Amino acid sequence: MAVLNSKVPEGPVHLKWSNYKENQNLVNPANKRKLDIIVVGTGLIGASAAASFAEMGFKVKAFCYQDSPRRAHSIAAQGGINAAKNYPNDGDSIYRLFYDTVKGGDYRARESNVYRLAEVSNEIIDQAVANGVPFARDYGGYLANRSFGGALVSRTFYARGQTGQQLLLGAYSGLNRQIALGNVTMYNRSEMMDLVIVDGRARGIVTRDMLTGKIESHFAHAVVLGTGGYGNVFFLSTNAMGSNGSAVWKAYKKGAFFADPAFVQIHPTCIPVHGDAQSKLTLMSESLRNDGRIWVPNKLEDAAAIREGKLKPTQIDEKDRDYYLERRYPAFGNLVPRDVASRAAKERCDAGFGVGTGQAVYLDFKASIERLGQHVIEDRYGNLFLMYEKIVDENPYKTPMMIYPAIHYTMGGTWVDYELQSTIPGLFVGGEANFSDHGANRLGASALMQGLADGYFVLPYTIQSYLADQITIARMNPADTPEFKKAEDEVNTYINKLMNVKGTESVDSLHKRLGKIMWEHVGMARNKEGLEKAITLIKELRKEFWEKVRIPGKAESLNVELEKANRVADFLELGELMARDGLLRKESCGGHFREEYQTEEGEALRRDDEFMFVGAWEYTGPDSEPILHKEELKYEAIEVKVRNYKK
């Protein structure tokens, strides 16, 4: 275990972060101007970190692949953001938010990080409001809250169904202010192609200008990755089309350990797949489970009649409906955590009770509309209902929505210590791209909280501790630094190799095939045989990719197929590591469900005696197997229990 030092500060859990801040190293203002920080990604973590670093006086270069930082995938988050404000006076506290998050993550997250997350959560709301985020309010003018899965309190702040958009626009406005002041240089349509290491430390990146194809180097004293999750390894997911794992994957190959890659979240409420042309899956926010009830018919013949179009859901009597979450989990009902709700939907559909194509269940608002009136439901979820209607062509005020689980979020990511620093000194990773706070399952409304916690309130402190030792390092000119030259040459060679395959298959068709393998064998339910098979199949597909991929056009110009090919080539390696990690973890916990390890009632069987650790993988080369390092998890402030959402 010597390799992994999580650097958790001394003291009881509630004092660790204050102790850290009191004893950390600071950089004096004159020196800050001489220190550069690269931030890759402008989602919640990237935008908030870049703006905060610049305000502190550091020189920042920020990168994103879209045409504007405002379009980062965080923009799509719908439902809300958690904080322990306890404004509704329903018994919430920092400890309770911490407790719910560790329990929700099935005791596979690092306790000290999660406590810090809960501790800074309230400041995020303050900051966002000060930035102009128009959160929902009551008639008195005070902030409103709603509930999310896995919690018995109402602690989620929201801006209609567009919370991510509003939070990102808030962070982006701070970023804009610093761009205007000249403290941040923004590089849009710029893709990170590699990480550059000089004397064992992260000192910059190589990028591809997506408009001209130009390969460029950028130096910095420290590099921060906030590049989001890798859910698109499954091809179909709720992530944006361009979301990718490439930045963290390139870092992995340069020595940053990758933790718990198998921990993937499947979201229970997405619009079901319509057919082969499907390009992505649309989420219907979990907040809908506040007012919607999930059910399927309780008679097989009714389910069959619905699938054949002979019966409508509105014609099924109450007594013939199975509100299976309320039945199985009386205490939490429709608000059980995501992994539990997703598996329950799959179980019903596998048993033949599915509606639509057979891979769907109902989310019904009839009772709430009767109780509260349609205008209240409209006020809460109007934009989501509209989106549903535009996609499915059915009016969800009149007929229940159809939903099915889909890949949504990746808990795994680059291994980081308490300071959010990876195993490469000077490389920091935040937001969805790192592994740290959500264990084996993330609770709803906690990703936005983590992104902004990392960017506004954690990294500005911890990166300073690191940079305090770096003031003697002068800015390097990439043009006369051999490490940069070498990295650029490697990127050029790699791109040429991709362009020169000149095969017959489109990137998308190969990506879809990878997605099928992943969904079938590394998806909602996994087993030894399937995972082993996935490893073999992915290896074969990878070989095929490098023989058959076809990229029309030139590398030296805007080339969408080349961009996609670069990302899919990485997914073809990452997918294998995910299967390996799933194979190693002979237990069921959170989003990782191994069929061999379940209770008689079909609930997940966690095996704390053997698996209470973070599995961090070390890259050893293209043809050799990665090495697993374990960070044992210790819970001091919390009693480890079996998750129970029944009572």
Place this chain on the structure above:
Amino acid sequence: MSEKSINIKVKVWRQSDAKDKGRFETYDVSNVSTGSSFLEMMDAMNEDLVNSGKEPVAFDHDCREGICGMCSMYINGRAHGPDTLIPTCQLHMRKFTDGQTITVEPWRSKGFPVIKDLIVDRTAFDKILHAGGFISINTGNAPDANAIPVNKVDSDLAMDAAACIGCGACVATCKNSSALLFVSAKVSHLALLPQGKIEAARRAKAMVAVMDDLGFGSCSNTGACEMECPKGISLSNIARLNREYLVANVVD
């Protein structure tokens, strides 16, 4: 939700780079399910192009959930095509009929030069926001979020304005290529909140000045922008912007 399969022709703008003059080309796309989205149809068309060794049509898109504002197509003479309150990615093929020819062009405006095919350069919008689309506060200085109550009506109006996705359909639709709906949405969003009110007049003036510099035309109140805005941003925001702008000039 009875979907069928249709065959269509897509007459699409091809332009290899900013210097190229550009031209229309027409492609057949067959067996399109009316349940697919417009972009899924474009994917299928591109798949055919790649399979025949041709370069696919480049277009911007990312979230495909109607929120990132990246997708931007002028379809059959309308920004984001023949449906209301949606950007291109939320348009579905059930709006089209078998045998139809669909014309697809990029946004056309001096403020948004074409980069390639359907992709345009919208960085002008970012530049306008750099001029003042923010509240000047540093991280860590904020008072408790409930310290300043905000009237629900104002807060809801601020949210209505803040819903702008920065897609540029308003500019593409306007015969003068005015960006006023976009600018007014940001000015209104911040001016309606007590936190943003303090800088409101200064912000309005600075943003309008940059907008004028970047070559966007002036507003002649035809309201076409409001009709095509995927987020229903209201013209009343322009009135609010004008008020703030007046205040700024009176103060000067």
